[in-house]
Every structure is written in C-alpha cells, then in structure tokens.
Amino acid sequence: MKTMLASYRKIIVLTQDEAALSAEERAQANGVGQQLFHENQERVGKVDAALAQLVASPNPARFDALGTLLDYVESGEGLYDADRLAFRELMQSLLAQVAKDSSLPAIKLHKRISEDLDALAEIERNYEKEIRAVFGRFESRSIILKREKWESYVAYLKTLYQRERILKDYGFVAPYPARPEPQAPSTPAQAGVEEGEIFGKTLPRKTVVLTFDDGPHRRYSDEIAAILKQYNAPAIFFSVGRNIGAVDAQGKAKLNGGADVMRRLKQSGYVLANHSFSHAQLSKQTGDGLKAEILNTDTLLKAVDPQRSSLFRFPYGARNREGMQALEAARLTSVMWNIDSLDWADPVPSSIADRVLRTVDKEGRGIILFHDIHERTVKALPAILDRLVADGYQFAGWDGESFKVANATAPAPVQRSAATGYANSWAIVVGIDKYQKWPQLHYAVRDAEGVGQMLVQKFGFAPERVITLKNEAATRSGILAAFHDKLAHGNLQPNDRIFVFFAGHGATRKLSSGRDLGYIVPVDADPNNLATDAIPMTEIQNIAESLPAKHALFVMDACYSGLGLTRGAANASFLRDNAKRLGRQMLTAGGTDQLVSDGGPNGHSVFTWTLLQGLGGKADLNGDSLITGTELAAYVAPAVSSVSQQTPAFGSLPGSEGGEFVFELPEESEFLNTGTAQLSNDAIALNTKLDAQASAPAATVVVKDLQGFDTRITAPAVVPRSSRQQAQRANDQGLLLYKEKQYAQAEAQFTEALKLRPNFALAANNLGFVFYKQDKYAEAARWFENAVKMDPSRAIAYRNLGDAHARAGDKAKAKAAYKTYLELAPGGSGAGYAKEQMERL
Structure with missing residues (x-):
C-alpha cells in the first residue's frame, strides 16, 4: 500500500501545473503518468484479491489484521488528507467484502470502514472548496480531517519527487527548448x-x-x-x-x-x-x-x-x-x-x-x-x-x-441519482376494487396504476422492481409474499429504497386495552374475521423494521388508526446525514371512521390525485428538486383536508432513525407542442383549490398523527441554487402551469428561465408555445426562431415554427420550417402531420 501511495504521489507531481507545460512536456508527463497509473492498478488488483481472501478466511485474527490496515489509512505517520484518497476505491471494495460476513466483529469493522469512507468524501469536498479552516475532531469517525490546503500538499510532494526525475526514470529526458520556427501550412495531420x-x-x-x-x-x-x-x-x-x-x-x-x-x-x-x-x-x-x-x-x-x-x-x-x-x-x-x-x-x-x-x-x-x-x-x-x-x-x-450527430430527439429527463445515494428503487403497489366480501370500490386500481406509472416514468424505478398487485392478486398471502419473498429474492440491499402504496379498504378494531388497531383489508378478507384475515398495522411495523433497505415510505389510501407513529421532522441540511440514518415513514389518507373521497380527476381518489400532484413537483416546498417524505406530507395533508372530510396522517414508524425517503425530481425536457397534453377542466378546478391551500406556506405545517394528535412539521429551508438550476426550475414550473392552462403565469416562469439562462432553447420554445396557445402567432414565431438559433438540431421547434407561420399566413416560411423538420426527423411522430400541412399550403 505504501508503494501504491508513492505512485499516486508521483502522478500528482507529474501532472500538476499542466497548463504551464509545453505540449511535448505534457505528452511526456501524461505518458509516464499513465504507465504509473496502470502499474498501480495491477497492485490494487492484487491487494484487493488478498483482502478478499483474508476476509473469507475463518482465521479469527483476520479482524485484527484488517484493523491494522485501517490504522495505517486513518492515522499512518506522514499521511496527508489527500494521500488517503489513494485508498478510496480499495476501501469501497473492502466494505463490500466485509458486508458478506454477519458476525459481530465484521459488523463493527463495516461501521468503521463506512465512517472512513464518509471522511474520505469530506476530504474530497475539502479540496473542491479549498477550505482553510481546521475542523475539530469527529468522534464518530476514525479518520481525523487535517484540512491541509492542496498547494501545501503538492509542495510537500515536491520535496519527495521531481518531475524531471520521474520522467528520466521512465526513459524521457526533456530537450532544451527549440528556437521557434515559421509555422508550416496546414496539413492533414493538423486537421486531425x-x-x-x-x-x-x-x-x-x-x-x-x-x-x-x-x-x-x-x-x-x-x-x-x-x-x-x-x-x-x-x-x-x-x-x-x-x-x-x-x-x-x-x-x-x-x-x-x-x-x-x-x-x-x-x-x-x-x-x-x-x-x-x-x-x-x-x-x-x-x-x-x-x-x-x-x-x-x-x-x-x-x-x-x-x-x-x-x-x-x-x-x-x-x-x-x-x-x-x-x-x-x-x-x-x-x-x-x-x-x-x-x-x-x-x-x-x-x-x-x-x-x-x-x-x-x-x-x-x-x-x-x-x-x-x-x-x-x-x-x-x-x-x-x-x-x-x-x-x-x-x-x-x-x-x-x-x-x-444523430437526429436529436428530446433528451430523457436527467436523474441526479448521486444526490440521493440510492442503489436500487423498489415498490409494492396494491389496488383493490373487486372485493369478495366488502363493498366494491371504483378508483383503487386506477390509483395504483397511476402511482406505478409515476414511479417508473418520472422517478426511474425499474419496471421489474415495481411489484403490482391488483384485485384478485391482492390476497393476504399475496401481499405478505410480496414483502417476504419477492423483495428477499430480488436481492434487496442496505442502500436501496422501498415505496409501498395501498389503495383499498382500511378498518379499525378496538382492542380490550382500549387502544385502536388499524388493518389493511386484502381482497379475500371476511369482515367477520378481521383479526385473522386482514393485515394488522403491527405486522406492517414488523415488516418495515425487518426490511434491509435504507429508506421506506408507506402511503395508504385507506382510513384507519392505531399505528402510534413518532413525530416526523425535516432537517434543512439533511442530505449528507440522511444517508446514515434509516427511515421508515407512513402517510395515510385519513383517520378512524373517515371515508376515502373518491371522485377525483382522471379516475383517482382525491387523496391519490393530490399525491400525484405533489410528486409531480408541487411538494418540492424549498425548490431544491428533492421531495422528502416530510415535504410530501406537508403538501398532501393540508391540501386534502381543505377539499374533503379527510384528515391525512403522517409520521415515522418505530425503528426509524430519522432518515427521510427522498424523491429526486428529474429536469423536465419536454418541448411544448400541439401534442402536449393538458389537464381536464375538473382536474384544473381541483388543483386550483389545492393550490389555494399551498399558496402561502407557513413555517410549520400541522398534520395529524394516527392517534389523532397534532404534529408540527417544519418546512425545509430554501436552498441556494445556481442560475442554471434556477432557470431549470422556472421552466419546470412553467410546464406545470401550462398544463393547468394558466398561461400568464406560465409565460412569467418561462421568461424568468430565459433571464437566468439566455441560451436556454427549451424555455425559448416553451415561451413561444404559450404565445401560440393564446393566438399570438407573430410573437410565437419569434421565440421559435430563437429556439432553433440556440439549438439548430431541435426538430420539434421547427414544426412549431411552421405552425406559427402557417397560422400567421406566411406560407413560404411555414413550408421552409416544415421541410427542415422533416429533414431532421423524417421518421418522427409528427412527420405525417408536417407533410399534410405542407400539402395544404
């Protein structure tokens, strides 16, 4: 490992101050540096294999041996913070090896390595930001951060190694600078x-x-x-x-x-x-x-x-x-x-x-x-x-x-998975309309389907990891098997997240102690045998605690009580800490004896419709493109209560360590066009009522826990954002407003996006389409033209431009725009439409 560190240091000495080197010197340094690097990769491979063999050994002294190795990484004499980054990938591999051993010494070692990796991440951030201050000790970590400046570290390395010596060791001697010669005429080599x-x-x-x-x-x-x-x-x-x-x-x-x-x-x-x-x-x-x-x-x-x-x-x-x-x-x-x-x-x-x-x-x-x-x-x-x-x-x-360059199509939404840190995303989605012995429902299956689609299409859940149970499949044994068998056999990992949605009947039973116990009702449950046929919330609690995932969020579109949840709270700087804490949270549609309000838009219950609106972006209360379980509850619970007789409840299940389930909103990339769907009138009417509740958010939001007591949720603090992020958010908000036919507000948001980012072709097109929808065709054409100037490969903007010119009566310009669209996207979904328009002109 000391030899690995020496090569790592030499590479830094070779490549630092690269801008000051001549092209020949850079080529030499890079060539030798890459040799050093690949020699080191072989060393890493051998050390990795040796450590894997050691971890798998039955020898009880293996933990002491690994502890000695960690002692060197954590506090080896003469090591700078930056030196420790040389061992980061090796430590990650060791963490994975140790995780296979379930003995108590291995668990303790796993915790120690995890804390070391957290410290290494902090070291990396330190050098990103050039922090001068010396931080205090972190008692939960084994690596004590010294916080040296990078320049100090490089200066120290130069006392150990010199670039010329390293190059010479690898067969390179830099010549004296040659006198400048007249530049030769351009040749194919210079052209590439x-x-x-x-x-x-x-x-x-x-x-x-x-x-x-x-x-x-x-x-x-x-x-x-x-x-x-x-x-x-x-x-x-x-x-x-x-x-x-x-x-x-x-x-x-x-x-x-x-x-x-x-x-x-x-x-x-x-x-x-x-x-x-x-x-x-x-x-x-x-x-x-x-x-x-x-x-x-x-x-x-x-x-x-x-x-x-x-x-x-x-x-x-x-x-x-x-x-x-x-x-x-x-x-x-x-x-x-x-x-x-x-x-x-x-x-x-x-x-x-x-x-x-x-x-x-x-x-x-x-x-x-x-x-x-x-x-x-x-x-x-x-x-x-x-x-x-x-x-x-x-x-x-x-x-x-x-x-x-291939003919460009609208880019897929950009998921910033690194921020939330989840490995895999799982979901169990249950919807029951056709009960065998309970009153029939009309919206539950549609609710489950809508939630499942949202998870896959917007948040990137893999379809094979979304377990869906509808009607006859949602028996008691089927629901429990989804947790105990399918998740277990699907290799659920400690860094995964699980989202559970249930839409169906819920029931509450008074126990002899006077405490209420809630149940979810499977399709095959008998009302007269609730205790044996239904699934009590105590069993849901046990399941939640037994799941090895990092975070789990249960959302129940059914009404009952009896969970005894702890209070949920937001942490303004939770992202870094959130990865360290288990999270087990639940959001329910209402309390005891309350009926779920069906009759929401698009075949959804009012609760699930509001949930979908929140996940669509409205529950991002602090504008950081992340929706936590707490934010979701802070949006959904007051909004549902304002338009129905339900009082949704929220809290953390026993066993939770305060972690938050996190949804990361993808950046919207849709170029508005005639094919963009907008909400129905009843959906817009309900959203108007929901937005009225959220129009003036308070510092704290009061919701019910499942015992009927008030719980205060602290709204997360507004986070600082770059101008590009602010522009993207303004565009995304504009899209939501456009779909609700709030054209003036949408126009303001797209305008704001362009103020923040003048070359934002997506916002330019979308602003143009807002004008188009209001029959302002000349204004629309100008913005579509701006969009194609910013991004000449964006086919859909040319189609929009053709529509605007056609509506404004400029047939020649309309034909030219449609022609360009067909050249860029001859097989596009709008090709037939563009050809038809050209024939009409």
Whole structure:
C-alpha cells in the first residue's frame, strides 16, 4: 500500500501545473503518468484479491489484521488528507467484502470502514472548496480531517519527487527548448488525420465524441452508461481484452464476467472498441506479441458482438510504424484524442470537470478521453455533460464509417441519482376494487396504476422492481409474499429504497386495552374475521423494521388508526446525514371512521390525485428538486383536508432513525407542442383549490398523527441554487402551469428561465408555445426562431415554427420550417402531420 501511495504521489507531481507545460512536456508527463497509473492498478488488483481472501478466511485474527490496515489509512505517520484518497476505491471494495460476513466483529469493522469512507468524501469536498479552516475532531469517525490546503500538499510532494526525475526514470529526458520556427501550412495531420488516424479536430464546431478507456468495469461502466443514457449521449468504450476474457491456443475466445458488461453496453446502443489485450505500451512491442495484443482483443470483441466496431486505441497513445501496419492489416482504425480529462491522475471530480470544460472551450470540438474504471469519473461526468448541453454542444457517435450527430430527439429527463445515494428503487403497489366480501370500490386500481406509472416514468424505478398487485392478486398471502419473498429474492440491499402504496379498504378494531388497531383489508378478507384475515398495522411495523433497505415510505389510501407513529421532522441540511440514518415513514389518507373521497380527476381518489400532484413537483416546498417524505406530507395533508372530510396522517414508524425517503425530481425536457397534453377542466378546478391551500406556506405545517394528535412539521429551508438550476426550475414550473392552462403565469416562469439562462432553447420554445396557445402567432414565431438559433438540431421547434407561420399566413416560411423538420426527423411522430400541412399550403 505504501508503494501504491508513492505512485499516486508521483502522478500528482507529474501532472500538476499542466497548463504551464509545453505540449511535448505534457505528452511526456501524461505518458509516464499513465504507465504509473496502470502499474498501480495491477497492485490494487492484487491487494484487493488478498483482502478478499483474508476476509473469507475463518482465521479469527483476520479482524485484527484488517484493523491494522485501517490504522495505517486513518492515522499512518506522514499521511496527508489527500494521500488517503489513494485508498478510496480499495476501501469501497473492502466494505463490500466485509458486508458478506454477519458476525459481530465484521459488523463493527463495516461501521468503521463506512465512517472512513464518509471522511474520505469530506476530504474530497475539502479540496473542491479549498477550505482553510481546521475542523475539530469527529468522534464518530476514525479518520481525523487535517484540512491541509492542496498547494501545501503538492509542495510537500515536491520535496519527495521531481518531475524531471520521474520522467528520466521512465526513459524521457526533456530537450532544451527549440528556437521557434515559421509555422508550416496546414496539413492533414493538423486537421486531425495523420496516417489514417483520427484525432477529432475535423469534427464540426461544438461537436464532441465521448470515449472511455480501460474497462469494462463491473460497476462503473454500467453507471457511466446510465448517465450517458439520461443525456442521449452516444459513446465509445475502448476495452482491454483481458477484462473480457482470454484466447486459447486454438484461437478460441473464452469470455468472463466482463463480457456481460460489454453486452449490456452494446444493448444500450454504445460502440465497443479495441484497447489492446493487456494495455502494454505497444510502441515497444514487435512481431507476434504486437499482433496478439491487437488481434486477441479483436477476437474477444467479435465473440461479444460480431458487428464490433473497427476502432482501436493504442494504450498511452504510444504507437510505432509496425503497430500502424498491423492495424491496417486487421482493417482497424487508430483513434486518438485531443481533450484529455486526466481522470486517471486527478483525484477530485470537480477538478476533472473543470479541466475538461476549459479544454473543450479552447478546442471548440474534439474527442474526449475518459476512463470507465474510476468512481471520480462517474461523479464528474454529469457536471461535464450538463455544461456541454447548456453550451449547445452536440455528441457524435460512430456509425461504422465516421462520427456523426444523430437526429436529436428530446433528451430523457436527467436523474441526479448521486444526490440521493440510492442503489436500487423498489415498490409494492396494491389496488383493490373487486372485493369478495366488502363493498366494491371504483378508483383503487386506477390509483395504483397511476402511482406505478409515476414511479417508473418520472422517478426511474425499474419496471421489474415495481411489484403490482391488483384485485384478485391482492390476497393476504399475496401481499405478505410480496414483502417476504419477492423483495428477499430480488436481492434487496442496505442502500436501496422501498415505496409501498395501498389503495383499498382500511378498518379499525378496538382492542380490550382500549387502544385502536388499524388493518389493511386484502381482497379475500371476511369482515367477520378481521383479526385473522386482514393485515394488522403491527405486522406492517414488523415488516418495515425487518426490511434491509435504507429508506421506506408507506402511503395508504385507506382510513384507519392505531399505528402510534413518532413525530416526523425535516432537517434543512439533511442530505449528507440522511444517508446514515434509516427511515421508515407512513402517510395515510385519513383517520378512524373517515371515508376515502373518491371522485377525483382522471379516475383517482382525491387523496391519490393530490399525491400525484405533489410528486409531480408541487411538494418540492424549498425548490431544491428533492421531495422528502416530510415535504410530501406537508403538501398532501393540508391540501386534502381543505377539499374533503379527510384528515391525512403522517409520521415515522418505530425503528426509524430519522432518515427521510427522498424523491429526486428529474429536469423536465419536454418541448411544448400541439401534442402536449393538458389537464381536464375538473382536474384544473381541483388543483386550483389545492393550490389555494399551498399558496402561502407557513413555517410549520400541522398534520395529524394516527392517534389523532397534532404534529408540527417544519418546512425545509430554501436552498441556494445556481442560475442554471434556477432557470431549470422556472421552466419546470412553467410546464406545470401550462398544463393547468394558466398561461400568464406560465409565460412569467418561462421568461424568468430565459433571464437566468439566455441560451436556454427549451424555455425559448416553451415561451413561444404559450404565445401560440393564446393566438399570438407573430410573437410565437419569434421565440421559435430563437429556439432553433440556440439549438439548430431541435426538430420539434421547427414544426412549431411552421405552425406559427402557417397560422400567421406566411406560407413560404411555414413550408421552409416544415421541410427542415422533416429533414431532421423524417421518421418522427409528427412527420405525417408536417407533410399534410405542407400539402395544404
């Protein structure tokens, strides 16, 4: 581990002050740094394997041995805070290994490692913000944060290592600076092509290609692919062959678990490419060894994907003439890069993002080099993509012959899962209309379906993890089996969340002690055998405490009491602490003997309709794009009480440690158009009443607990937000208002979004469509024109522009706009409509 630390330090010395280095010096430093890095990766792999073997050993002394290792990481002599970041990914792997052991010493060790990882995250934030102050001791943590400045750390490293010495150790001696020579005329190499290689400098302006080297990684490759999918961004994964499998003496591929990752990448639409077999420096290889590095990985890629791409990237960018000839013989093309993230060297995600964005600004286009084997790359990527999208950059993919920007469609909502920290999201959704022995209901199944759709479509719950029970499937045994069998067999993890929704009958039974006990009523329950056929809330409590998930939220569209909940409260700075505390919360539709109010809009009960409106964004009371269980209750309970005879109740179940279930609102990306649905008149009427209750939120909201007592919920504090975040929220609020036909308010919100972010094409289009809906066609056309200037690839804005010109009577401009739309989206859902309009004109 000390050798690992030494290599980590050398990489920092090599790459710091990169802006002051010449291009040749940067190339040398990066080349040697990458060698150091890959040598270190092999060390990490060996240490990881040794630790896994130690943890699995029956030797009782293993815990003392691991404790000694943690002592070194936590308080080793001479270690700076920044040094400890060298061990972060190793510590995460060790945490996963220890979690497999359920003995008491292992549980204690797991807690210690978790606290160390929290401290490492704090160290990372420290260097992001350049905090000078020395913090006090954290008694709950084993690592005591010293809070040195990064400059002090680098200055210390320079007393240990010198860049020139490191380069010399790896065979490089920087020459004296040459005298400047007259600049040669532009050549194909300068334009981005050198002897058949691709550098990215000939891409169209504001176009980038995203590439990821050195994988596949069993965790980070999938996480990176998920982030890319949220931005509709294509990418190329240059994979190392030995991470996929091996090739036997007969030339036959034998795949390993990495091949499964590759198949998932391919199924998600990403391009698979060759990065050699062992990541050796191929410029020093010749003969059969050189060919094997290229061809063995090609064989493995073909076994994964017979249509694998023809792209190859030399490790470290180091190649020789023989290597280029070998590529040509194999019909492969060398792909280099002109924008290096240096994510293999830089331990701080925000620094990686800043470097990439500064280089992109300078280059204006190109191929970006990342690595899909680092957690820091996963953390940096959303910030990079967010800024590139905001600045109007397009992402090009490989179509088999060249890099091209696909016809853009509306991007998927961006989920910022890193903020809430959940691994997987689960749901059990129950709706019962057709009771066997209880009065029939009319809205419960529709309520369950609406909630299930919201979880999947808006909040990204995987459909296979949303367990839905309707009518005859919602028996007592079926409901309990969903908890005890399906969740257990689905590998529920401690970092997961569970949302439970029940729509059906509820009942309350008076016990001999005088206490009320609530029940949920399955489809097969007999009213005369409530105690045996229904599910008591005490059993729900036991289930909630037994679930290994981090947070659980139960929402019951039924009325009963008898839970004895503890008081719920919000914490203005809860996000960081929230990950450490279990949360078990419940929100119910009403109290004892209250009837659920059916007859809400779209076939929903009033309670569930209000719940859906809250999850749609109205329950984000402090504007941070997060809806906690407490915020949801603070919105739903007073709103439902104001329009019905119900008094919803909310609280934390016994066993909760104060954690909050969190929904993270995706950024709305819908370009308003003639196909955008708006609410029905009865829905708008009910929402108007609900909004009247929420129009002047108080500092605290009073709701009932399930014993009928008042509970005060403190409204969360308003959080500071960047201008881009404020613009996005204004746009999202505008969309909600548009769907409620509140055009003046929607116009104000879209205008606010454009004040905050002048190049916001989405808000420009949406503002134009608000004018269009009010028959202000000239004003609408101007904003649609602004939208296409900001984002020329946005097909739907051209269709809107055609509609506005057509309504204003300008047939020539309308035809031109429709024509452009058809060129951008010939197979789009509005293609038939556009052709029909052109024929009419």
